[in-house]
Amino acid sequence: MNHDEQTPQAQTDMAPQAAPAADGEGVVSRRWFLLKASIALNGVVGLALAYPILRYLGSPMQSDASFKSWVSLGAINDFPAGQTRLAYYKNPYERPWDGATDNVACYVRRTSEKEFQVFAVNCAHLNCPVRWFPESQLFMCPCHGGVYYANGERASGPPTRGLFTYDWKLEGGSLHINAGQMPTLSNSAKLVNISIGGGDSTCQA
Amino acid sequence: MPSMKPRGKRIYDWFEHRLHFEAPVKDAALHPVPSRTASWWYVFGSAAFTLLFLQIFTGILLALIYVPSAGHAWSSLNVLNHQVELGWYIRALHGWGSNFMVAIVIIHMTQVFLFGSYKYPRELTWCIGVILLLLTLGMAFTGQVLRFDQDAYWGLGIGASIMGRVPVIGGDLVHLLLGGPIIAGATLTRFFDLHVFIIPGLLLLLALIHSCVGSIPARSAGNNVIAP
Numbered sequence: 001m002n003h004d005e006q007t008p009q010a011q012t013d014m015a016p017q018a019a020p021a022a023d024g025e026g027v028v029s030r031r032w033f034l035l036k037a038s039i040a041l042n043g044v045v046g047l048a049l050a051y052p053i054l055r056y057l058g059s060p061m062q063s064d065a066s067f068k069s070w071v072s073l074g075a076i077n078d079f080p081a082g083q084t085r086l087a088y089y090k091n092p093y094e095r096p097w098d099g100a101t102d103n104v105a106c107y108v109r110r111t112s113e114k115e116f117q118v119f120a121v122n123c124a125h126l127n128c129p130v131r132w133f134p135e136s137q138l139f140m141c142p143c144h145g146g147v148y149y150a151n152g153e154r155a156s157g158p159p160t161r162g163l164f165t166y167d168w169k170l171e172g173g174s175l176h177i178n179a180g181q182m183p184t185l186s187n188s189a190k191l192v193n194i195s196i197g198g199g200d201s202t203c204q205a
Numbered sequence: 206m207p208s209m210k211p212r213g214k215r216i217y218d219w220f221e222h223r224l225h226f227e228a229p230v231k232d233a234a235l236h237p238v239p240s241r242t243a244s245w246w247y248v249f250g251s252a253a254f255t256l257l258f259l260q261i262f263t264g265i266l267l268a269l270i271y272v273p274s275a276g277h278a279w280s281s282l283n284v285l286n287h288q289v290e291l292g293w294y295i296r297a298l299h300g301w302g303s304n305f306m307v308a309i310v311i312i313h314m315t316q317v318f319l320f321g322s323y324k325y326p327r328e329l330t331w332c333i334g335v336i337l338l339l340l341t342l343g344m345a346f347t348g349q350v351l352r353f354d355q356d357a358y359w360g361l362g363i364g365a366s367i368m369g370r371v372p373v374i375g376g377d378l379v380h381l382l383l384g385g386p387i388i389a390g391a392t393l394t395r396f397f398d399l400h401v402f403i404i405p406g407l408l409l410l411l412a413l414i415h416s417c418v419g420s421i422p423a424r425s426a427g428n429n430v431i432a433p
Contacts, residue, residue, distance in 0.1 A: 060384045060391070061377040067386045091387050098390040099276030101358070127362035143363075181386040182362070184369030186376035 066093040067180040073108060075174050079116070084109040084132050084150060086121075092180045106166065107132055107139070108175065109150065116175060119152050120164035120183045127184065130163070139163065246320070249313035250416070256306040257412060260344075261405065263299040271351070273397035275390040278353040303345055310341050333415045340408045347400035353393050361388045361396075 069092040079085050087108045094102040107130075109117040119139070121129045128143035138155060139148040146157035153162045164183035169176050181187050210218070221227055270289055272281040285292040314334060317323055323331035346364075350357045361383070368382050369375045384391030 058381070060380045064386070091389070093386050095385075095390045097274045097276050099274070099278075099353075101275050101389040101392075102387065104387065122362065122366075125366075127366040128359055143359075182365065182379075182383070182388060184366050184376070184379055186369040186371070186379060 064093060068178055069180055070169070070176045071179055072171075073106070073118070073175045073177060076170060077173075079108050079110045079175065081110045081112060084134070086132070087118075089177070089179060104179070105129070106177065106179075107163075109152075114170070116168050116170075117152060118166040118168050118175075118177045120166065122164060122183055124154070124159040124161050124163060124185070125157070127182070246316055249309055249316055253306065253309045253313050254412060254416065256302055256309055257408065259302050260299065260306060261409070263295055263302060264401070264405075266295050267299055268401065273351070273393060275353055275393045278351065278393060282352060303348055307341055307345055310338055314338060330415060330418050333411050333418065337408065337411055337415060340404055340411070343404050344400065344408065347396045347404065350393070350396040351400060358388055361392060 071089045071092055073087045073089055079087075085108050086105055088103050088105050091098075091102040091104050105121045107119040107121060109119070111117060123130050123141040123143065123146045125141065125144055125146050128141050128146075130139040130141045130146065130148065132139055137150045139150075139152075141147070141157065141159075144158050146159040147155040148159070148163050149155050152165060154160070166177040166179055168178075267285070270281060270285045270292060272278060282296070285296055287293070317331065317334070346360075350361060365379045365382055365388070368378045371378055380386060382392075383389075384395045
């Protein structure tokens with residue numbers, strides 16, 4: 001009966017049909033009710049705050065038109081036929097404080113007068129920058145030994161596929177590519193299919 | 206009536222009567238331990254804690270000069286190294302301190318594992334310790350990103366490409382990690398936030414819990430018996 005003595009007010013406040021048991025079960029004291037009510041109110045405030053916070057934090061995940069837009073790599077004549085050249089473009093998604101980081105590199109391979117291939121510099125294994133070796137006609141990655149043929153197909157090493165490629169088009173005498181995101185296996189960068197014994201390396205029999 | 210105590214003692218007492226610091230400090234410093242534990246094997250936890258405070262202190266000093274901007278981070282470090290009086294030394298303390306902290310935390314963990322000190326009643330201390338190890342490694346990774354040199358840039362590329370392998374949400378996670386579609390200014394800013402606010406906050410909070418939870422069972426589990 002000790003508990004009942006402590007909460008006489010609560011007893012009289014209760015509806016008569018909910019007669020409290022001797023051990024105080026079913027009794028809701030004012031103090032207990034206010035505690036629960038304030039926890040619930042705090043929960044509501046928390047949810048009201050959580051929504052804008054989560055939207056704010058998730059803003060980089062929202063797709064932007066500049067993630068996929070056409071940028072110029074310069075005049076077509078800068079890329080001699082039969083050669084692979086390093087080119088740079090200003091990333092379409094940029095901020096004034098980006099420094100050198102929004103100046104993105106890619107490899108342009110001109111196969112004929114009107115035919116190009118544009119590769120991301122990022123190895124398809126772990127995004128390290130591959131380097132073009134004209135002597136052996138191979139792209140080689142310094143990190144874990146990934147090697148690609150001149151046409152971007154995988155030659156050897158840990159990459160499971162060829163180099164990432166950009167869509168390209170010719171417009172007014174200059175070469176444009178569709179770029180904006182760092183290529184990873186999860187975004188829309190297209191991949192060169194693997195075929196055995198590809199490439200035109202002079203090292204091949 | 207003027208007290209007979211010296212002034213210093215009176216000031217000390219004034220604070221002590223309000224803070225009650227003496228008892229817990231004495232308890233922590235003087236409580237008896239088994240004589241077999243009076244060994245160098247038991248210093249690594251305190252050493253890791255000391256290094257944490259060295260890192261916080263030197264980090265605050267570096268933040269006086271460092272500029273968390275992709276366009277200026279590297280040049281601000283050049284100023285720190287070559288133009289600021291003893292800037293190179295403070296930076297070296299922070300850099301070497303981070304290496305030592307990772308090493309000491311791993312040695313501490315190895316010692317606790319080999320001595321079986323993770324067993325009841327210290328399972329929770331061990332679990333928090335595992336989180337502390339991950340946070341320490343997180344500090345090391347985010348810290349080297351702040352240089353924003355070639356190492357940092359391509360290291361981020363590796364991190365992003367690992368993240369991109371997560372099924373379904375990988376692409377979104379990459380954008381969340383980089384703060385945008387490429388490694389750029391937004392990436393450095395969020396790694397600065399992680400390195401200076403988020404991870405150290407968690408690290409400090411959990412390290413305090415780790416040392417408190419770790420020391421309570423030691424005193425209540427009959428460990429306060431001095432071996433002959």
